Amino acid sequence: MSRLPVLKGTLDLLVLRALSWTPMHGFEIVSWLERAANSSLEIEDSALYQAVYRLEERGLLQAEWGVTENNRRARYYKLTSAGRTHLRAETRNWVQYADTVTSILTASKSGEPAPAGT
Amino acid sequence: MIRSGVRRAFRLALRRRDRWEREVEDEIKLHLSLRAEQLVAQGATPEEAFREAARRFGPLTESRARLLEAARHRELRMHRTEYIADLRQDVSFAARTLGRQKGWTAITILTLALGIGATTAVFSVVSTLLLSPVPFPHADRIVYVEQQPSQGNSTGIRVTITPSANVVRAWMQTAHSFEAIEGTAFGPRMLKTAGEPSRVMTAEVFPTFAQFAGQRPLRGRMFTAQDILNGGRVVALSESFWRQRFGSDPSVLGKMITLNDTSYMIVGILPAAVQIERRVRPADVFLPLDVQDDKRSMALLGRLRPGVTIEAATKELDSIFARTGQFSSGKLPFKTVITTPAQRVQMRDSLVMLTAAVALVLLIACANVAHLLLARSAARQRELAIRAALGAGRWRLLRQLLTESLMLAFLGSACGIFLGWVGLHGLIAMRPTWYDEIQLAHLNALTLWVAIGLAALSGIVFGLIGTVQSARYSAHDTLKNSATSVSASGRHHRGRATLVVSEMALSAMLLVGATLLIRSMANLQNADLGFDPKGLYAVRLPTEPGHDTMPAARSAFMTEFVSRLRQLPGVRSAAIASVAPGSRSFSIGRLEIDGETAPPAGTTLFVDVNQVEPGFFATMGIPLVQGTTFTDTSASARQVIINAGFARKHWGDESALGHRVRIAQNELSGKDEHPANSEPWLTIVGVAHDAATTGPGSESTAPVLYTASGATASPTVMVRTSGDAKALAPITGLLHTMGIRNAPTIDGTEEFLSRALSGPRFIMLVLSIFTGLALALAGVGLYGVMAYTVTQQTREIGIRVALGASGSRIARSVLWRGTWLAVLGAAVGLVSANWATKMIESQLHGVTRSDPLSFVSGALVLILVAIAACVVPTRRALAVDPMTAIRAD
Numbered sequence A: 001m002s003r004l005p006v007l008k009g010t011l012d013l014l015v016l017r018a019l020s021w022t023p024m025h026g027f028e029i030v031s032w033l034e035r036a037a038n039s040s041l042e043i044e045d046s047a048l049y050q051a052v053y054r055l056e057e058r059g060l061l062q063a064e065w066g067v068t069e070n071n072r073r074a075r076y077y078k079l080t081s082a083g084r085t086h087l088r089a090e091t092r093n094w095v096q097y098a099d100t101v102t103s104i105l106t107a108s109k110s111g112e113p114a115p116a117g118t
Numbered sequence B: 001m002i003r004s005g006v007r008r009a010f011r012l013a014l015r016r017r018d019r020w021e022r023e024v025e026d027e028i029k030l031h032l033s034l035r036a037e038q039l040v041a042q043g044a045t046p047e048e049a050f051r052e053a054a055r056r057f058g059p060l061t062e063s064r065a066r067l068l069e070a071a072r073h074r075e076l077r078m079h080r081t082e083y084i085a086d087l088r089q090d091v092s093f094a095a096r097t098l099g100r101q102k103g104w105t106a107i108t109i110l111t112l113a114l115g116i117g118a119t120t121a122v123f124s125v126v127s128t129l130l131l132s133p134v135p136f137p138h139a140d141r142i143v144y145v146e147q148q149p150s151q152g153n154s155t156g157i158r159v160t161i162t163p164s165a166n167v168v169r170a171w172m173q174t175a176h177s178f179e180a181i182e183g184t185a186f187g188p189r190m191l192k193t194a195g196e197p198s199r200v201m202t203a204e205v206f207p208t209f210a211q212f213a214g215q216r217p218l219r220g221r222m223f224t225a226q227d228i229l230n231g232g233r234v235v236a237l238s239e240s241f242w243r244q245r246f247g248s249d250p251s252v253l254g255k256m257i258t259l260n261d262t263s264y265m266i267v268g269i270l271p272a273a274v275q276i277e278r279r280v281r282p283a284d285v286f287l288p289l290d291v292q293d294d295k296r297s298m299a300l301l302g303r304l305r306p307g308v309t310i311e312a313a314t315k316e317l318d319s320i321f322a323r324t325g326q327f328s329s330g331k332l333p334f335k336t337v338i339t340t341p342a343q344r345v346q347m348r349d350s351l352v353m354l355t356a357a358v359a360l361v362l363l364i365a366c367a368n369v370a371h372l373l374l375a376r377s378a379a380r381q382r383e384l385a386i387r388a389a390l391g392a393g394r395w396r397l398l399r400q401l402l403t404e405s406l407m408l409a410f411l412g413s414a415c416g417i418f419l420g421w422v423g424l425h426g427l428i429a430m431r432p433t434w435y436d437e438i439q440l441a442h443l444n445a446l447t448l449w450v451a452i453g454l455a456a457l458s459g460i461v462f463g464l465i466g467t468v469q470s471a472r473y474s475a476h477d478t479l480k481n482s483a484t485s486v487s488a489s490g491r492h493h494r495g496r497a498t499l500v501v502s503e504m505a506l507s508a509m510l511l512v513g514a515t516l517l518i519r520s521m522a523n524l525q526n527a528d529l530g531f532d533p534k535g536l537y538a539v540r541l542p543t544e545p546g547h548d549t550m551p552a553a554r555s556a557f558m559t560e561f562v563s564r565l566r567q568l569p570g571v572r573s574a575a576i577a578s579v580a581p582g583s584r585s586f587s588i589g590r591l592e593i594d595g596e597t598a599p600p601a602g603t604t605l606f607v608d609v610n611q612v613e614p615g616f617f618a619t620m621g622i623p624l625v626q627g628t629t630f631t632d633t634s635a636s637a638r639q640v641i642i643n644a645g646f647a648r649k650h651w652g653d654e655s656a657l658g659h660r661v662r663i664a665q666n667e668l669s670g671k672d673e674h675p676a677n678s679e680p681w682l683t684i685v686g687v688a689h690d691a692a693t694t695g696p697g698s699e700s701t702a703p704v705l706y707t708a709s710g711a712t713a714s715p716t717v718m719v720r721t722s723g724d725a726k727a728l729a730p731i732t733g734l735l736h737t738m739g740i741r742n743a744p745t746i747d748g749t750e751e752f753l754s755r756a757l758s759g760p761r762f763i764m765l766v767l768s769i770f771t772g773l774a775l776a777l778a779g780v781g782l783y784g785v786m787a788y789t790v791t792q793q794t795r796e797i798g799i800r801v802a803l804g805a806s807g808s809r810i811a812r813s814v815l816w817r818g819t820w821l822a823v824l825g826a827a828v829g830l831v832s833a834n835w836a837t838k839m840i841e842s843q844l845h846g847v848t849r850s851d852p853l854s855f856v857s858g859a860l861v862l863i864l865v866a867i868a869a870c871v872v873p874t875r876r877a878l879a880v881d882p883m884t885a886i887r888a889d
Helices: A010-019 A026-036 A045-057 A081-105 B004-009 B017-041 B046-057 B060-100 B102-131 B165-174 B225-229 B239-246 B310-323 B348-379 B381-389 B394-430 B436-440 B445-471 B475-480 B483-487 B490-526 B551-565 B616-620 B644-651 B731-737 B749-792 B794-802 B807-843 B852-878 B882-887
Strands: A061-067 A073-079 B142-149 B178-191 B198-205 B234-238 B256-259 B262-270 B285-288 B299-304 B334-339 B536-540 B571-576 B586-593 B605-611 B624-627 B639-643 B660-664 B682-688 B704-707 B716-721 B745-748
Touching: A010 A026, A010 A045, A010 A061, A010 A073, A010 A081, A026 A045, A026 A073, A026 B017, A045 A061, A045 B017, A045 B046, A045 B060, A073 A081, A073 B017, B017 B046, B017 B060, B046 B060, B060 B102, B060 B394, B102 B348, B102 B394, B102 B436, B102 B445, B102 B749, B142 B310, B165 B178, B165 B310, B178 B256, B234 B239, B239 B262, B256 B285, B310 B334, B348 B394, B348 B445, B348 B490, B348 B749, B348 B807, B381 B394, B394 B436, B394 B445, B394 B749, B490 B749, B490 B807, B490 B852, B536 B749, B551 B571, B551 B716, B551 B731, B571 B616, B616 B716, B639 B644, B644 B682, B682 B704, B745 B749, B749 B794, B749 B807, B749 B852, B794 B807, B794 B882, B807 B852
Parallel strands: B198 B285, B234 B262, B605 B704, B639 B682
Antiparallel strands: A061 A073, B142 B299, B142 B334, B178 B198, B178 B299, B234 B285, B256 B262, B536 B716, B536 B745, B571 B716, B586 B605, B586 B660, B624 B682, B639 B704, B660 B682
């Protein structure tokens, strides 16, 4: 299976999702995404940091210096309440959007949408 | 998003550039090493692992640059967001704090507004009239050129001579001091094109004038030197006249208009900026002025070359003038006088004086605001200390106080600008009847900026004062002590007392000035004029063609007219005179008295001369103190009546009757037909009471000669009516029956006198208003200090009452302290006033600038205001209940 490029705009959402569990530093976010996507997503590591800075600028994340398990200084990112709201709303949008697109793309020739789940 | 407080607590906010750059680098490094470790754990060799880590991260240089840019953007944005949040917090906090103390806030804003408003109103006038009086390019080098008699002008009024064309030509051709010299002549003409004849203002100017004004014709062309050679029957219209009168019709070019019976062709339209001077009634029509016409004389304005001083230019013009004619003994009859536009502004000295006065009002307002803020910051010691203890930084507190002050300043200046606008219209409404230029004043950008700048400055300065005061006490000390004992510190108090004393001193200066002007005004109003202005009118007949050339015919006409005039009901008497009240006519020469040594040759004097009918004195109500009126009006009788002031000055208690005087004309008067010393002697037959016909306050010892011969050639008749001007209404009809179509001008002497007084009255009123403002502000200031003192001393007063002090004793101590501050202020103010009244010295009549009555009454008023300001604090002190006061914190 080849690795899929990440669609524009979805990376932000993935990062927010990653941080919805617990505050993480940059490499932890990368590793979490790789694990979650089962390595099927192609993300350049630097692009992830850019997304993180962007989110921080928008006030959806907040950063704080902390120490890793191996006692190394790392920048930990945490979801703000604005970030949490944003994640919830965007997830709903994304799922709705994906469902709609999927149903159109997989519809039978008669134009009837295929029943969900097929 | 991090709340500002949290962010500050962790010192995250203000990071320097290198710091966040390093953080980005650290983050990249950590990432790469963690990735490599992960790969090594999966079995890669360290070299392979690092290569793979770098590959997955992306092209390093490029990515790093992108990340740094993203981080920079993030820092900037977050910083700004936080700043705005802080600002919003400060503003809403300030609004709440100010709102809680409505009375205090209102007084502070009102004080600022009054100071700024008064300043704005006066400065609007000054900036329009004094700072930018002419609309020309290089206005700083524009000057007006006139000539004045070199000597002998003892009249006290400014006598100027418009140079004649030959002199102007000499100056234009040879003077190096000027880039350009422009001649002008301004005056009304009757426009007789289309419909009823109407009066339009015309300006005769050189063809170069549009260029001098830095403008091009809107349409058509400016007239040229060639036009003048062709007879000069061309005009250019002003833009506003063209728009109003001709509805902006472009086809007027080439059409003819008739002005005073002469037709002119319209050749161009000049933009509104082309005007000789800033005037309320600007020129409607421009006509060519011919500098080659030696019969003309003209007003001059010019543009000096850069770097040329007025003195140098004056000297050069004088020396050129000396070469234009033969003047005996090298004495020039006229000297050149060059003035700047600002110097020509009417009431310039008064405007400067009012500016100084308004500056004092502003100072008082500022002092008031300063101690209002001081009082407040003292009362807020505890609040500030608690906030400091809770972790607010000093910078944060400073910002908070500054926000409050700036907010006050902003509100104050907004109200101030409004008051300024009201005040400016008030000034315009109160203006002297002849001072229409003041209408041109408006709130301009400069004025607004000055007002806003003042407000912002006062906000910052007073904000700082408050903070410095609060910084003087550490949070610990303030909290440990009770608010009362801390705030009552002596130093604090002395500062505020000093402010009040200064306010009182400034008010005292204004009070003395206003009192002097009021007394001077009263003197003018009650002055003995020496004649009776009630029901007295000057009727001036229109000049009719033919009368100029035939004096005998006019004389006969006038005699007939006056005899018919006397028949009118309501007319008690009438007499022809060459000079009516309000105007003067001079004979220029050497005044000689028979039997006394004549003044040296070349001495000139301006002698008032009035040719009158014998009935003139009775009509005017001027009593004759010696002798009688003319008994023989023939030219050969050579009778003269002089004024009492001159007679007294010259003959003392002796009778002047029978003495002979003459005015020896010399070349300087320009009359050559009577060579010096051949002038006939005039015999004094009467001495008339001094009559201040040019308005009260005029010099009475200067010689006035009333002569009888030739009186009937004058077109002016003085008429005494039993009532008002209605009695004179039939005159127009009377003239009609005598063949004169145009209406005469009728001037009431009372109106003229009130017009003459309207200037001093205006200045007196404005200064009185400012003084009232100053007093009110100073009173509020003193009240504030006294109320504060009483509050601070509540406990002390309570103890004294408990120890048996009587109420009157307590009241005395409060009143005494307030009065003492006022007395101190008055003392300082009177000493300063003694110097400052120099500014109004020239405007005083019948009272000297060190008039003791004005000084004493000024001080008394000040002390009365001080006592009034202490009434409420005193009552509050009397109401102190010893038990509550002693137990209180």
